Amino acid sequence: FRYTRNLVDSGNGKFNLMILCWGEGHGSSIHDHTDSHCFMKILQGNLKETLFEWPEKKGNGEMTKKSERVLRENQCAYINDSIGLHRVENISHTETAVSLHLYSPPFDTCNTFDQRTGHKHKVTMTFYSQYGERTVC
Amino acid sequence: LPAGLSQWFPALEVLDVSGTGLTEMGAELLSLPCLHTLLAKNNRLGGPGSLPKGLGQAPLASSLRVLNLSGNRFADVPPVLLRLRGLRSLSLGGNRLHSIPPDIQELRSLEFLYLGGNFITSIPPELAKLPSLKYLVLCDNKIQSIPPQLAQLHSLRSLSLHNNLLTYLPREILNLVHLEELSLRGNPLVVRFVRDLTYNPPSLQELAGRTVKTRNVPYTPSDLPETLVRYLSLASNCPNPKCGGVYFDSCVRQIKFVDFCGKYRLPLMHYLCSPECSSPYSSASQSSTSQSESDSEDEASVAAHRMQKVLLG
Numbered sequence: 001f002r003y004t005r006n007l008v009d010s011g012n013g014k015f016n017l018m019i020l021c022w023g024e025g026h027g028s029s030i031h032d033h034t035d036s037h038c039f040m041k042i043l044q045g046n047l048k049e050t051l052f053e054w055p056e057k058k059g060n061g062e063m064t065k066k067s068e069r070v071l072r073e074n075q076c077a078y079i080n081d082s083i084g085l086h087r088v089e090n091i092s093h094t095e096t097a098v099s100l101h102l103y104s105p106p107f108d109t110c111n112t113f114d115q116r117t118g119h120k121h122k123v124t125m126t127f128y129s130q131y132g133e134r135t136v137c
Numbered sequence: 138l139p140a141g142l143s144q145w146f147p148a149l150e151v152l153d154v155s156g157t158g159l160t161e162m163g164a165e166l167l168s169l170p171c172l173h174t175l176l177a178k179n180n181r182l183g184g185p186g187s188l189p190k191g192l193g194q195a196p197l198a199s200s201l202r203v204l205n206l207s208g209n210r211f212a213d214v215p216p217v218l219l220r221l222r223g224l225r226s227l228s229l230g231g232n233r234l235h236s237i238p239p240d241i242q243e244l245r246s247l248e249f250l251y252l253g254g255n256f257i258t259s260i261p262p263e264l265a266k267l268p269s270l271k272y273l274v275l276c277d278n279k280i281q282s283i284p285p286q287l288a289q290l291h292s293l294r295s296l297s298l299h300n301n302l303l304t305y306l307p308r309e310i311l312n313l314v315h316l317e318e319l320s321l322r323g324n325p326l327v328v329r330f331v332r333d334l335t336y337n338p339p340s341l342q343e344l345a346g347r348t349v350k351t352r353n354v355p356y357t358p359s360d361l362p363e364t365l366v367r368y369l370s371l372a373s374n375c376p377n378p379k380c381g382g383v384y385f386d387s388c389v390r391q392i393k394f395v396d397f398c399g400k401y402r403l404p405l406m407h408y409l410c411s412p413e414c415s416s417p418y419s420s421a422s423q424s425s426t427s428q429s430e431s432d433s434e435d436e437a438s439v440a441a442h443r444m445q446k447v448l449l450g
Contacts, residue, residue, distance in 0.1 A: 001272050001295035002318055024207070024230055025253045025276050025297060027320075093230030093254035093277070094178050094208035115322060 002026055003090070004128035015104035018127070022047065022097040027089030029112040030063065032081050032120075037104045040077045045090060045097030047071050052085045055118030063115050085113060143168035155179050155205075161186035167195040174203040183210030183232065193220030207231050207251065219243045230254050230274070239263035253277050253297065262286035276300050276320065285309040299323045343385050346372065350383045 003026040009017040022045070030052055040047075051066040066084055070091075071077055079086055090097040111120040127135045138154070142165040151174040154162075159180040166172070166189055182188075187209075192198060201221050207230035214229065219240045227244065228251035235256045241247075242263040249272045257278040264273075265286040271294045280301040288309035293316055300323035310316075339347070349356065350372050358366050368385065375382040 024228075024251065025274055025299075027299070027322075029322075091277075093251070116326070 003028065005125065007127045007130040010106065011104075013106070015102055016106035018101050018103075019043070020099045020101060021128075022090035022099070024090065024093050024096060027091075028087055030085050030087045030115055031113065032085050032111050033079060033103070034107040034110050035081055036107050037102075038079050039102040040071075040079075040088070041100045042071050042073050042075050043098040043100055044073060045095045046073070046092065047097050047099055048089050048091045049077060050087045050089075051079075051083070052087070052113070052115075054085060055113065055120070060117060063113060063118050087115075138162055138165040140165055142166075147171075150174065152176070160184065163189050164191065165189075167191055167197060170196045170200065172197060173200055175201060176203075176205045177209070178205050178228070179208035181210060182206060183212060187211070188215050188217050190217065192217045197221070199223040202226065204228070214238050214241070216240070222246065225249065225269075227251070237261055237264060242266040245269075248272065248292075250274065260284055260287065265289040268292065271295065273297065283307055283310070288312040291315065294318065296320070339384075342368070346385050347383055 001023075003020055003022040006019045006021065007016060008019055009015075011017065030050075040049075048068060048070050050068040053064040053066055055063055063085075088099075107125075109122055109124050112123050113120050129135055138159070142149075147169070148171050149169050150171050152169070152172060153176040155176050155178040157180060159177060159182060161182070161184070162177065163186065166175070189195075198220050199222050201224055203226040204218075204221065204224060205226075205228045207228045209229075209232050211229060211232040211234060213234065214237070216238070218227075219238065221244065223246055224244050225246050226249040227247060228249075230251045231254040233256060234252065235258065237252065237257060237260060239261040240263070241250075241261070244267065246269060247267050248269050250267075250270060251272075251274045253274045253276040255278050257275065257280055260275070260280060260283060262284040264270075265284070265288070267290065269292055270290050271292050273290070273293060273295070274297040276297045276299045278301050280298070280303060282303065283298070283306055285307035286309075288307070288311075290313065293313050295318040296313075296316060297318075297320045299320040303321070303324040304326060306321075346369055348354065349369060356366075356369075361369075372383040372385060375384060
């Protein structure tokens with residue numbers, strides 16, 4: 001009932017290639033990319049990407065939005081921690097969306113941020129499926 | 138829809154007429170006995186004739202399982218839609234709804250309800266009477282409060298409330314034991330502890346009622362006028378476990394913050410019997426901030442067991 005992360009290829013340990021499936025209204029939290037490169041391509045539908053500044057050290061206020069854009073089918077985007085943080089959402093209430101993500105080097109934990117306060121929390125990311133097989137956990 | 142539809146395709150099970158500019162769907166639908174999925178999103182439906190009149194009596198009423206009317210122009214839910222007793226999945230996302238009809242409770246088989254992207258301002262408590270509802274989407278609306286009765290949705294797995302006008306949640310939300318996902322971002326949730334929002338002093342009737350209940354004063358229906366017997370039966374118990382108090386109409390509305398999964402502090406609205414009755418840990422003279430800290434710890438352990446994944450984002 002939320003967007004799914006489906007691993008396609010783990011590139012001999014050098015990268016993770018995955019497909020994300022977004023239902024209507026599904027969105028991610030604000031997150032960082034654990035010092036890795038992140039490429040994203042829209043395969044179907046549209047996704048809104050909102051960029052945020054890193055919160056101050058002792059963040060205790062609303063996080064600052066840097067910019068936002070809607071990525072259309074076949075468009076690509078890139079982000080890494082030096083660029084900032086982002087939230088990705090399918091804002092459509094009628095269409096699903098599918099995106100292809102490449103992370104190098106691969107990572108399975110990142111920080112999520114509370115937009116109201118800037119507080120961060122480390123989370124472990126999980127896969128809905130890997131190489132076509134449902135991951136049970 | 139073409140008039141010969143049911144003659145050409147009598148065994149039709151899935152019909153997708155999305156993005157065709159349809160303004161109405163008529164009797165052609167009614168004689169499709171095998172139809173279980175109807176997708177009609179991104180059309181111009183919403184006016185009279187959007188759904189056929191005889192829908193409630195047609196075989197479709199019990200056989201239709203999935204109905205997607207998202208991206209249309211519905212300003213209200215057509216009453217005839219509520220006759221679809223077999224409906225499991227309903228989407229009215231991206232329409233122009235300002236409210237949810239209480240009769241939504243008639244869709245007894247509903248498991249999935251998508252109402253995101255409308256102009257809904259409030260949720261009728263009757264929505265909580267849907268026994269099989271697993272997935273409820275109310276994001277991108279104008280909802281200001283959640284009725285506590287929503288905690289009766291025992292089957293609810295996923296609740297989407299992001300981008301609304303919520304400042305707090307009813308504490309009963311902790312009772313949704315199967316809830317795995319909750320999205321709350323983009324709501325003006327109260328961040329600071331707000332103490333004693335309102336307190337209307339109790340009437341003499343209320344004070345007398347409280348005494349009867351807390352002291353277990355015996356009475357029978359022949360002792361009192363019927364209105365008072367009914368009044369006494371409406372007593373609510375103060376949620377503070379260390380207080381045996383009851384209240385009728387007069388209560389303190391107080392915001393308490395609860396930590397979910399050790400991550401986020403959510404403001405929950407508590408109804409307490411009096412301003413003095415605040416927490417198991419507090420004494421009357423404690424400051425508000427320390428009170429909220431200790432309350433949160435106490436509730437956090439309860440909440441942590443109950444909710445698994447909170448997507449505040």
